[in-house]
Amino acid sequence: MPRASFTSLGCRLNHTEAAVWAGQFSAKGYTIARWGEPTDVAVINTCSVTHRAEASCRNMVRRTLRRSPEAFVVVAGCYAQSGLDAIREIPGVDMIVGTEFKDTFADYLLRPRKLPEPVVLHSARISRHEFEVPSTGRYDATRANLKVQDGCDFFCSFCIIPYTRGRERSRRFEDIHREADELAAGGYRELVLTGVNIGRYRSGGRTLADVADDLETIAGVERIRITSIEPTTVEDRLLEGMAAGRALCPYLHLPIQSGDDEVLERMGRRYTTKDYRDFVERAAAGIPGLGLGTDVIVGYPGETDEAFDRTCRFLDELPFAYYHVFSYSKRAGTRAVGLPGHLPPQVIAERSRELRARSDRRRREFARRHRGQTVDVLFEQQDATGRWTGLTPNYLRVAAVSEAPLANRIRPVRVTGADPGVPGLATGALLPE
Ligand code: SF4
Known part of the structure; x- marks a missing residue:
């Protein structure tokens, strides 16, 4: 099965779209590889909110081309829309996808193989109509x-x-x-x-x-x-x-x-x-x-x-x-x-x-x-010190120690303090469910 891999720069919406594309490619028979692993198709969802964001996108494209010289490289999203000429000048890009084509470009990828010139799916005009998204997002987190x-x-x-x-x-x-x-x-x-x-x-x-x-x-x-x-x-x-x-x-x-x-x-x-x-x-x-x-x-x-x-x-x-x-x-x-x-x-x-x-x-x-309060935490993952961390409904990040895995579990936690090294991280003790 061909492999596809996705990454995004910029806002949460960009990450959301890349997750939906991963779902879409998976439904088309691709294996979804983690970003950085060997892949046949590498898709970068770009950001143009600042000059610095655009420079990061160009760096990301160049790094991807160096790391995966055989992969079919797709550059999509906001910077593909606003910086078409700059992206065209990067040798090795195979497809450039502007805003209007973000949800359909997978349909154009019948047999992705390296091309001498990029395919450009781009229009200045962007639909104003109601839309549907083509798939269901795939996320690592809870x-x-x-x-x-x-x-x-x-x-x-x-x-x-x-x-x-x-x-x-x-x-x-x-x-x-x-x-x-x-x-x-x-x-x-x-x-x-x-x-x-x-x-x-x-x-x-x-x-x-x-x-x-x-x-x-x-x-x-x-x-x-x-x-x-x-x-x-x-x-x-x-x-x-x-x-x-x-x-x-x-x-x-x-x-x-x-x-x-x-x-x-x-x-x-x-x-x-x-x-x-x-x-x-x-x-x-x-x-x-x-x-x-x-x-x-x-x-x-x-x-x-x-x-x-x-x-x-x-x-x-x-x-x-x-x-x-x-x-x-x-x-x-x-x-x-x-x-x-x-x-x-x-x-x-x-x-x-x-x-x-x-x-x-x-x-x-x-x-x-929040010290002294009992809060419900939806736990996500372990941090570098082995503590489990997650979020409360009001967006407080809380760390707690647990022998048992807590990923994707909601547990009550008594907040006991704040981590001095991480601004905004509360620490607490798990309570019985
Ligand atoms: S123009 Fe930009 S900053 Fe203003 S509301 Fe729209 S997206 Fe937000």
Whole structure:
């Protein structure tokens, strides 16, 4: 049987798509090899969110060509969409797959063998229609991702995603149910709903809250987690579901991007700091133990020292468990490129370091806040020290010692402390089930 192997760079959605492709190739008779093992087809799902991400993609492609000179190499995804010419210049690539062809390129691979020139499946036009995914994802972990939506119509001024992934479109409701059913039958107990702008999910009059309600009815689905969701798009029904303590996890990752209103306006974000604060305070008041994370872009054009300080203070005042910090990076074709006040790289690097240090402090505080509590942990794997680690519904990572294997088991744990070496890692003792 031919072998195929997959890897992804970038966001959770990219990883989700590569996992679905693995399922699709498996159904076509391929053996799925781990990345790095000998393979006949090597597929790289690429990212173009920053210059650095694009450079990592080119390095990954070159490394793959060196390591597997006989393999048929497919370069797919966002950077294949936006960086077609750059990828074409890398000798040895056999297929380049833009966004429109991501779910169908397997059909073109009848007898994959090395080619003198790459096959290019690419179009500037990207469908806006509802979609289905071609298979069921294959994941190593105990959590499975479930793609519900793609694309974005918000066009924030710094963001390239609406150009690389296209406009908003939702996955057919029934097709989400179909994959969730198969994932649950395969033993995955937690489903993580993914997309680009998932709060905008609409299919046949149904919303994301309807998707969550529907998934709760599937036997074996014990946890449903929503990934990053735009602050202006969260339905009250989702907050009510999280507060109810059933399968929907009390966890929100709400990108703020800046804590300064002028910067937010120049970013083209759809809220003020007051809107965001009001929403977070309402959510935190209604959802016991809410785990809250955010994204922040540092060094946006025109971000003054005062604006950065306001961002730091704003973040300090809300009950975040962590921040993901992104250094601003120019993306050709976005409005932000033409804004005045681009900052020197060393200023951006310094501010990024400062916020990352603050995020580490928040992670430690979040872990310490749970000391003395009993939490349910879905265990995943052993860490380097032999402890089993897993996540609570509110996204706290917990480590516990166990002689018996705990992978994919949900066990109550008494939190006893926080690991001093790993920000955000709580330690605890297993309790009887
Ligand atoms: S909401 Fe803004 S940042 Fe998020 S994908 Fe859409 S355009 Fe990009």
